Amino acid sequence: MPIATVNPATGETLKTFDAFTAEEVEQRLARAEAAFREYRTTGFDTRADLMRAAAALLEKEQDEIARTMTTEMGKTLAAARAEAVKCAKAMRWYAERAEGLLADEYPSPHDVEDSGGIAAHVRYRPLGVVLAVMPWNFPLWQVVRFAAPALMAGNVGLLKHASNVPQTALYLGDLFRRAGFPDGCFQTLLIGSAEVEKVLRDPRVAAATLTGSEPAGRAVARVAGDEVKKTVLELGGSDPYIVMPSADLARAAQTAVTARTQNNGQSCIAAKRFLAHDAVHDDFARRFTDAMAALTVGDPMRDGTDVGPLSSEQGRADLEELVDDATAKGATVLCGGRRPQKATRGWYYEPTVLAGVTPAMRIHHEEAFGPVATLYRVADLDAAVALANDTPFGLSSNVWTNDPEEQRRFAADLEAGGVFFNGMTASHPAMPFGGVKRSGYGRELAGHGIHEFCNATTVWYGR
Structure with missing residues (x-):
């Protein structure tokens, strides 16, 4: 290179x-x-x-x-x-x-x-x-x-x-x-x-x-x-973002957008897999998808731009391969899923939400380095923990719940270098940063x- x-x-x-x-x-x-x-x-x-x-x-x-x-x-x-x-x-x-x-x-x-x-x-x-x-x-x-x-x-x-x-x-x-x-x-x-x-x-x-x-x-x-x-x-990281019934859904959905698209989605600590409890899944999915679709993609030098280009042509191609593999195997594109039609130059990709993701799809196990989110439905806390840990990575995690017992369980059971409750993962000089597993x-x-x-x-x- x-x-x-x-x-x-x-x-x-x-x-x-x-x-x-x-x-x-x-x-x-x-x-x-x-x-x-x-x-x-x-x-x-x-x-x-x-x-x-x-x-x-x-x-x-x-x-x-x-x-x-x-x-x-x-x-x-x-x-x-x-x-x-x-x-x-x-x-x-x-x-x-x-x-x-x-x-x-x-x-x-x-x-x-x-x-x-x-x-x-x-x-x-x-x-x-x-x-x-x-x-x-x-x-x-x-x-x-x-x-x-x-x-x-x-x-x-x-x-x-x-x-x-x-x-x-x-x-x-x-x-x-x-x-x-x-x-x-x-x-x-x-x-x-x-x-x-x-x-x-x-x-x-x-x-x-x-x-x-x-x-x-x-x-x-x-x-x-x-x-x-x-x-x-x-x-790398493939951080889970878990939303439980006691969460403030409006805040959880809006923060989810920032957590997925920060740095144009190219962040190891960006939330990538969104796990919503069955009781709030549909509401969260609607709020999250609508907010992702409303983002402005464009010139990163311009005020008002929410998402700029990916860093390289190869990086965009790699992301497209993951999305194409998922859709070919049955995933549903709730928003995005393509290059912006108006962009004739540069390596842009639309903010994307995929539903119906399964372990047969590459994106279930591989890190998506760009503004692509995968959305899952989970039945309960145990299912959320099991799915969150079903990844070779373990950098950080995000959990939205106001239930103290649920917070105790997630903090004890999630396999990650950090567990952030009711907020998004961030690095700060006062807190150690790093991961486990791969x-x-x-x-x-x-x-x-x-x-x-x-x-x-x-x-x-x-x-």
């Missing part, structure tokens, strides 16, 4: 970039290793000042980088601005809290005595150079939610971003440089996917984090396992995320 900015709203190639040569990659690896030796010795106050400076720059430049993101991958301009602001907030969150999250931990004196010592504590130390392999769908946020905690912990970063967002990738490297981070602390590598293995195997790289597809996660995990290097993987392992954000790339070192003193 070429490293290029291709506007998904028009299909026009705007700018292409040459991949780094082996010598250029080597220079950046050497620079990263040298930077870590010095940067790891800085104090939290110094790192926090640098991170706040980066946040301030990002806020100041939010309109400019938002236009770049929209041009490169098609999210609406309003969503792109919101993403930039969210990243700045996360940077400040870690700048304020990293020192406390990584403070030394002391066992009880009794436990130390039982170990035969007179004192002991746990110290968190950075691992070193961390390779980040990141996707295009949230081209700022996916990177910052790794970079903010990793840099605040004293690590340094190498970013291999998706090949269709090169300008955003270069902006990120430049952002941290202009904020005052030492040379080599955070660098962008303009390389193709085929070059990732060589970088990951380099002994100067200590660990890796990847957000992306399941095949990409498997490939990185395989190499990292062979090299015995730590990884964090955040992969959605990956490890956690980003919160204290869990900053600890992922730290060495928990036991320091023990004998008598």
Whole structure:
């Protein structure tokens, strides 16, 4: 895949970039290793000042980088601005809290005595150079939610971003440089996917984090396992959105639309499978379908656009294959199900709701990365849990119920990294984020995320 900015709203190639040569990659690896030796010795106050400076720059430049993101991958301009602001907030969150999250931990004196010592504590130390392999769908946020905690912990970063967002990738490297981070602390590598293995195997790289597809996660995990290097993987999702009889149906239906079509439907944590209890199914289905059909599909740069294009022509083709497979096997299209008739350019697809989906259909098991929802009818709580868990993924889940006992059951039984009641899944610096099953392992954000790339070192003193 070429490293290029291709506007998904028009299909026009705007700018292409040459991949780094082996010598250029080597220079950046050497620079990263040298930077870590010095940067790891800085104090939290110094790192926090640098991170706040980066946040301030990002806020100041939010309109400019938002236009770049929209041009490169098609999210609406309003969503792109919101993403930039969210990243700045996360940077400040870690700048304020990293020192406390990584403070030394002391066992009880009794436990130390039982170990035969007179004192002991746990110290968190950075691992070193961390390779980040990141996707295009949230081209700022996916990177910052790794970079903010990793840099605040004293690590340094190498970013291999998706090949269709090169300008955003270069902006990120430049952002941290202009904020005052030492040379080599955070660098962008303009390389193709085929070059990732060589970088990951380099002994100067200590660990890796990847957000992306399941095949990409498997490939990185395989190499990292062979090299015995730590990884964090955040992969696909097919999140359930469950609506029970006690739910506020008006709110549940309206939130469902946002949960499915955020980022033009291209989000791993977007709700994708909508499970409505038999008692409210028809009412919810009508409200949800009407609201999906009313969305405005169009130019993501224009005010009033709800859904922009998919990021690539192949991405739209993949989505169409899933819908065509489902309809060929008996699924009913309640709305959408095709390219907009007025769109002559760009990779647009109408917001779509499919009913009558069965396990024989690919979309029942595979992630639909676009504005396509599948609607199911469930008889009771047990049926809802069973169907929600009938997926190889386990990233997050959404449940609409005001029944405390139902909330207890869902929280205990849903196989997912998160359970969100009466709202939609969201990532926030204060809450750990990640999945189970084929959605990956490890956690980003919160204290869990900053600890992922730290060495928990036991320091023990004998008598």
